[in-house]
Amino acid sequence: MESIIRLYARWIREGKLPVNSDWNKELGVTFTVQDPCQLVRKSLGDPVAEDLRFVVRSVVGDENFIEMWPNKSNNYCCGGGGGFLQSGYSEERREYGRIKLNQILQTKADYCIAPCHNCHSQIHDLSEHSGAGFPVVHLWTLICLSLGMLGENEREYLGDDLKNVGL
């Protein structure tokens, strides 16, 4: 069993995935990253949270990454897991997610990276529903963007500021 996050980190270190953050040098778009509970606290722990940050920093640039607080194994659940998204308790789910939303807003980051499907759905919903409107992206989108190989139809979750980068 393996997590794609660990492989991203390994491949970048091995030079197989030659990502770099030049695409963001002028733009200076800032990013924060969600620590999925299942990936970090409940299985691989802080080491995978470190791998995750290594990947993010490599792709967006050290100076463009902002931590939310608390983070890694101490981070708060966003409310996407446990079946919440299918439970029908939408009001409670969004109330639950207020802590996560505030964490993200406090970073003042332009984007939130959510390397987990449940987190991505929930945080995207929190962003839309509250009107905060920050984009929520998977890592694969940014990795491909930085490698200049992100297709036109693969930009669903990019904001207007990045929609045309590399096209």
Place this chain on the structure above:
Amino acid sequence: MGESAVLLVEPKQSALVQKVKELLPGDGNLSMCLTCGACSAGCPATGLEGMDPRKFLRLALLGQEDVIRSTPWVWLCTMCRRCVHACPMEVDIPQLVYHCRQSWPREDRPKGIVGSCEQALNTPGNSAMGASSDDFKFVVEDVVEEVREMQPGQENLKAPVDKQGAYYFLNQNSREPVTEPDEMVPLWKILDMVGADWTYSTKGWAAENYCMFLADDEAWETVVRNKAKAVEDLGCKVWLNTE
């Protein structure tokens, strides 16, 4: 002089709590609670339904089984385990929540979760969105062909399905093939660039497992065994979890 607080519950023994203690190693430390509140202080579900982890556990330890078995709070806790992480005694409150979920008659559990589990059981891919394996394979092949034709540099992009002996068995969340298939492509490109030997499978391909959220142990086991067998049948070495 203030009035003294009145204990409004009659302490009892709960068979459910006893059962959970027996199931968990070291009783799940359920009786070790100091009432310190570190759990509740760091729980996003604190306050929902007038409940929080400490209150939930105290009610359980005071044998108030009807309360803990009927509160919808067990569906609002995501079992994220931050409470256990913060707890000085490592009290396993989420396991108690799980067993309370399980104590709900199936027909009373949230319909969306029941439906997702049922759909997963009824598809060979275990797709909680009910995506058939034929559709999954078709969508993957259709999308990769379009990328090969339309995107310069991607003429040799592959997205193998059922490739015998591939090293990585990549799972796929149902969301993309059903609602946004182009979102699968970036990961394919990454795997291609690093020369990874990977495959999807028509059996047990879905990444999600809603039967676990439903607290249906038997269904959960069925799904996991199906996925494990799919990995073995293809002779893959690693089950690779997507983002």
